[in-house]
Amino acid sequence: xxxxxxSKEETWELRQRVxxxxxxxxxxxxxxxxxxxxxxxxxxxxxxSVVSLFVQGDRAQFRKFATDTNRQGKxxxxxxxxxxxxxxxxxxxxxIWCNARKNKANYYKRFGLTxxxxxxxxxxxxxxxxxxxx
Ligand SMILES: CC(C)(COP(=O)(O)OP(=O)(O)OC[C@H]1O[C@@H](n2cnc3c(N)ncnc32)[C@H](O)[C@@H]1OP(=O)(O)O)[C@@H](O)C(=O)NCCC(=O)NCCS
Numbered sequence: 001x002x003x004x005x006x007s008k009e010e011t012w013e014l015r016q017r018v019x020x021x022x023x024x025x026x027x028x029x030x031x032x033x034x035x036x037x038x039x040x041x042x043x044x045x046x047x048x049s050v051v052s053l054f055v056q057g058d059r060a061q062f063r064k065f066a067t068d069t070n071r072q073g074k075x076x077x078x079x080x081x082x083x084x085x086x087x088x089x090x091x092x093x094x095x096i097w098c099n100a101r102k103n104k105a106n107y108y109k110r111f112g113l114t115x116x117x118x119x120x121x122x123x124x125x126x127x128x129x130x131x132x133x134x
Contacts, residue, residue: 001076003083006040008033011050011064018066020123030063037087041080049076051084060088060096060134081111089134097131105130 008029015028030036032054041049049067053060062084067077088096100108105115105128113130120127 001079002042003039003080004042006038006047006050008036008038008052010040010047011038011052014047014050014068015064015066018069019064028064036063039080039084039087041076043071043076049080051080053084053088055088055091055093058092058094060091060093062088062096062098065098077107078110085111085132085134093134095131095133097129099127100130102126102128 012025012028016023016025020027030052033052036052036054038052039050040047047068048071049065051065052063054063055061062081065077065081067080085096096113098108098113099120100113100115102119103126108130109115111132113132116129116131118129
């Protein structure tokens with residue numbers, strides 16, 4: 001397994017296929033994708049999992065975290081998220097946060113993120129803002 005920085009373009013297909021399979025690829029592009037640091041986890045040279053990190057001052061947000069549907073539950077996501085949390089620390093971020101799909105809140109709790117009171121809905125999906133001090 002290998003984690004490396006990839007281009008924003010390399011994330012789009014996996015993001016779309018895993019997170020919003022009913023939407024067009026345009027839907028998963030973020031306006032400020034060019035400001036993000038994009039990470040890919042490769043197994044045998046195949047892209048299995050992606051996540052994008054956006055650092056603003058001492059706050060780091062991770063977005064568009066997705067593991068190929070056929071490869072979920074094998075620990076790829078855990079490995080990648082721990083790596084990215086560590087990257088955020090090394091960039092001197094003091095806080096890491098995300099807009100978590102509510103059905104993933106328990107998953108993120110295992111990484112020390114705690115849910116806030118801020119919730120919202122987008123395209124029928126419920127979200128809660130979660131964060132962790134670094
Ligand atoms: C969230 C997501 C990226 C996690 O990626 P992943 O590669 O499946 O993550 P992991 O394999 O590390 O963990 C997934 C589950 O498998 C379990 N797991 C981890 N390693 C495991 C292993 N070796 N054997 C069995 N199970 C394992 C984890 O405990 C976790 O359990 P949970 O679903 O009950 O919380 C993935 O589920 C995904 O792409 N979901 C759809 C998109 C999405 O919701 N993105 C997040 C938006 S906030």
